Amino acid sequence: MKRITLIISFLWLLVSITNAQEKRVHYFDKHDREKGTLVVSDSTVFTRTFDKVGNILRDEIISPCGDIPTPIISNSRPLTFCPGDSSVLTAPVSYKYLWSTGDTTRSITVKKTGLYTVTAFSSSVCSKTSLADTVLVKIGTLATPLADSYIFGAKSDSFSSASNWYVYSLSSDSYSLAISPPSNSSSIIIPALGYCVLSLPTLTSNVSVQDLKIEVGAKLSLNTNTLTISGQISDSGQLSGPGSLSIAGSGAFGTLFFDQSIPNTSNRLTNFTYNRTGATISLGTKMQITGVVTPTAGILATRNNLVLISDSLGDASIAQGTGTYLSDSVTIERYIPGISGRLYRYLAAPFSAGPSFSSSWQKQIFITGLGSGGTICPSLTQHSNGFDASASNGATVLMFNEANAIATASTPSVGGATVYTNAWTGISSTNTTTLIGGKGYNVFYRGSRAQGCALLNGNNPTPSNITLSACGIVNTGSFTFTVTYNPLNGEGWNLLGNPYPSAIDWNSAGWTKNNITSSIWIYRPATNQFATYNGVIGVNGGSNIIPTGQAFFVKANASSPNLSATEVIKSSLYPAILLLKGNKPFEIRASLVNSANKTDETVLALNRDKTDLFDADFDAEKMHNANNLDLYSLDSTGLKYAINAIATLNDGDYKIIPLGIGAASIGNYSFNLSAQSMPNFYQVFLRDHFLKTEHQLGPDSLNYSFTVTADSNTYGNKRFDLYIRNERPHSTGFGLNSSDDNSILKVYPNPTNTVFTVTIKQKDLNISSLVLSNSLGQVLKTINNPKKEEIIDLSSYEPGSYFLRPVNEKDTFKAIVIIKN
Structure with missing residues (x-):
């Protein structure tokens, strides 16, 4: 036994180690008398305190390692860092180390979020564990993802830059720098701004x-x-x-x-x-x-959160859908430019359940009408029925009532189309009247409500641009319009509204049209005229496309009319050039321009399947333009046309089509004529009967200027016509020149003031009659079994062009043009 003698207080302490696993402590007094023993472990430090006479005062057993301090981990980099970065954790100098990661080095590099501790050993038996250091790999405020993900951790704002992305792997619970941006199979997380x-x-x-x-x-x-x-x-x-x-x-x-x-x-x-x-x-x-x-x-x-924008660049729309594809309300906008001035607009709204006028359009514009209880400007208040009070209380939201209309001036000799009274009726209230799809509204636009009382008190400032807005349930699926036909009243004219939040195509197969003519008419306030389209041809900008929010006229032509549509009619196309279709060799397009640069158009189409009178499936009647600039053709009944089909001319034949310019104001005008795809064997002449001149349409176009004066002969329906002749090379007809040796007739004098003489030059043709007609095609005189020479008196007829045509039992020959001064 190893004996170690120590003096502790007043006692001697003998420590004897009996084996490697156990220590037995023997303690003695100063006279070397043993006072007792105590067994302690190898790692134990034992302390016993005695008094002067050897009595035990207290015992203490402590670790032999002493009070080892808790190791403190130091870090050379921040403990919070971005994916792809790292931090180095270092323990204080010790005998050896054991990290929570299993590492045994003094320092470790960490790249993952977690709690990290180290146990430091001062000897083989003495150690102590540190408090945990929290390491956080952080991307903004992002929580740990639940799946493999691409996570945006921007160094710039470029989505396509791989350096802006981290890739998280769920299996390894780790982040790495992306080597490429996300692909179409990637799940994406966009963290909020913050760390990294x-x-x-x-x-x-x-x-x-x-x-x-x-x-x-x-x-x-x-x-x-x-x-x-x-x-x-x-x-x-x-x-x-x-x-x-x-x-x-x-x-x-x-x-x-x-x-x-x-x-x-x-x-x-x-x-x-x-x-x-x-x-x-x-x-x-x-x-x-x-x-x-x-x-x-x-x-x-939508949760009422969808807004279809309308502005000067165009109108948003909802394309064709099937079944139930939309729930809740949609806000529909309608942009109105103020540059056109204080004018009526033909408007529509696409709602199946729409808002009241007072909760929609009236928030942007003034709407007046008959009512009471309100006060006029400058202390403007509304009537009890919602209308803005004004001095006249004139209605500014009108609807066309075909059943109550009374025709008062049907196809007048000068001017535009039929005039009706009692047709336009104002809505009764803005509080209770709602915007309904399929109805056309004629809305007078003074300007933006924000312009204030100046719009109502007579100052009439230039209207500013405005965007009307209304929120409601929009039409989806099929739609049936309300169309009426009363031949003694409105004669089938109906103002309808585009029922969908989309442009629609009048040519679409999605329409059902029974007892409805082929044409539509849309008022254009910018030019103060009607754009007309007949299913093939358009004038004044008329086309097959009816914009969203647009009202348009149709015309029923028989009882029980029906007009319905499916969503197939929706269209997002606005063709810049109308593609001409149909069975016709060509069309003649004529435009009339006045000194203020206002224009109007009419089209004459040659089509072998049509007649020279009204064809409901093609022809479009003329609607009078509010700017008093009108151009139209006429048939033999005096009906006016914006678009007029005539039967194709036979070889060697000709036709004369009157052109009317209505009650044109005094001033200077010009015609422009063009004929797309006109065969070179057709000859077209614009004839001015007031000046007794004719001008041939060339391969490109014809421009002709003229003046309207107070003389009624300078305007109206009789000054101008188109003379169209088919001179196909293999024609067997005869020339129009009365001096031609091959002609049948000889006429003189021509022109004439009163009478002319006609001589039949070829008796072998057995001419059975001579037929005299005017420029409208009306037969004025027929001479049966004519003599070789006949005298015809024109003194009772007005100056102009007349046509004398020889006829036999087998053929109808070309007519000779007779000019009466």
């Missing part, structure tokens, strides 16, 4: 993704590109325009939120397409669309 997220992403090209999570406070800007989401969207971060959004895939989707920080800008997209089978896509905030909403599959729950 210095910018929010902006698309630099069209992008397709699977799931998309945009954290609260985060935003993804589409720029001018298209984002396609095939998975789900989550959280309540925002998308920002002005690009386009497409929803694909199937199953549950989520709710879309849009950036509202800059109203009418950041929440505005170009196009929105959803093709999401079995899903309801919800709008959590306002989404404005300037282009087209295309519903292919799924349901869009």
Whole structure:
């Protein structure tokens, strides 16, 4: 036994180690008398305190390692860092080390979020463990993802830059730097601004993704590109325009939120397409669309947050859909430029359940009408029925009532179309009258309501631009218009409204038209005239496209008319050039321009399937323009046409078509005539009977200037006509020149003031009659079994062109033109 003698207080302490596992302590007094023993472990320090006579005062057993301090971990880099970075943790100098990661070095490098501790050993048996150091790998405010994801951790705002992305692996619970930007199979997370997220992403090209999570406070800007989401969207971060959004895939989707920080800008997209089978896509905030909403599959729950924008650049629309594809209300805008002045506009609204006028359009413009209880400007208040009070209380929202209309001036000799009284009736109230799809509204536009009382008190400032806005349930699916036909009243004229939030195509196969003529008429306030289209040809800008928010006239031509449509008629096309169709060799287009540069157009079409009288499936009657500039053709009954088909001319034949200019104001005018695809064997002449001149239409066009004076012969329906002749080379007809040796007749004098003589030069043709007609085609005189020489008196007829045609039992020959001065 090893003996170690120590003096402790007044005692001797003998320590004897009996084996490696146990220590036995023997203690003695100063006289070397043993006082007792105590067994302690190898790691124990034993202390016993005695008094002077050897009595035990106290015992203490402590570690032989003493009071080892708790090791403190130091770090050379921040403990919070971005994915791809790291931090170095270092323990104080010790005998050896054991980290919570299993590492045994003094320092370790960490790249993952976690709690890290180290146990430091001062000897083989003495150690102590540190407090935990928390290491956080952080991307903004992002929580740990629940799936493999691409996470935006921006160094810039470029979505397509790989250096802006981290990739999270769920299996290894780790982040890495992306080597490429997300692909169309990637799930995307956009964190809010914060640690490692210095910018929010902006698309630099069209992008397709699977799931998309945009954290609260985060935003993804589409720029001018298209984002396609095939998975789900989550959280309540925002998308920002002005690009386009497409929803694909199937199953549950989520709710879309849009950036509202800059109203009418950041929440505005170009196009929105959803093709999401079995899903309801919800709008959590306002989404404005300037282009087209295309519903292919799924349901869009607008939550009253969808706005279709209308401005000077165009009108947003909802394209053709099938089944139930839309729920809740939609806000429909209608832009009205003030440059056209204080004029009526033909407007429509596409609602199946629309708002009242007072809760919609009247918020942007003044609407007046009969009522009581209100006060006029300058202390403007509204009548009890909602109308803005004015001195006259004149109605400014009118509807055309065909059943009550009374024709008072049907096809007058000078001017435009039929004039009706009792046809226009004002709405009875703005509080209770609602905007309904399919109805046409004639709305007088004074200017923006923001311009104040000056619009009502007679000052009449130039109207400013305005955008009408109304929110309601829009029409979807099939639609049937209310069309009436009362031949003794409105004669079938009906003012209808485009029933859909989209442009519609009058030529579409989606229409059902029974006892309805082929034409539509749309008033153009910019030119103060009617644009007309007959299903083939348009004048004054008329085409097959009826814009959204537009009212238009149709004409029923028999009892029980029916006009209905399906969504097939919707169109997003606005052709710049009308493609001419139909069975006709060519058309003649004539325009009339006055010194103020106002214009009007008429078209004459040659079509072998049509007649020279009214053809309901092609011809379009003339509607009088409010600017008093009118151009039209006439048939033999005096009916006026904006678009007029005539039967194709046979070889060697000719026709004369009167052109009317109505009660034109005194001033200078010009004609422009052109004929698309006119064969070179056709000859077309514009004839001026007042000046007794004729001018041939060349291969390009014909321009002819003239003056209207107070003389009634300088305007109206008799001054001008078109002379059209078919001179096909293989024709066997005879020339019109009365001095031609091959002609049948000889006429002299021509021109004449009163009478002329006609001589039959070829008796072998057995001419059975001579037929004299005027420029309207009306037969004035027939001479049966004519003698070789006949004298015909024109003294009772007005100056102009007359036509003498020889006829036998087999043939009808060309006529000779007789001019009476």
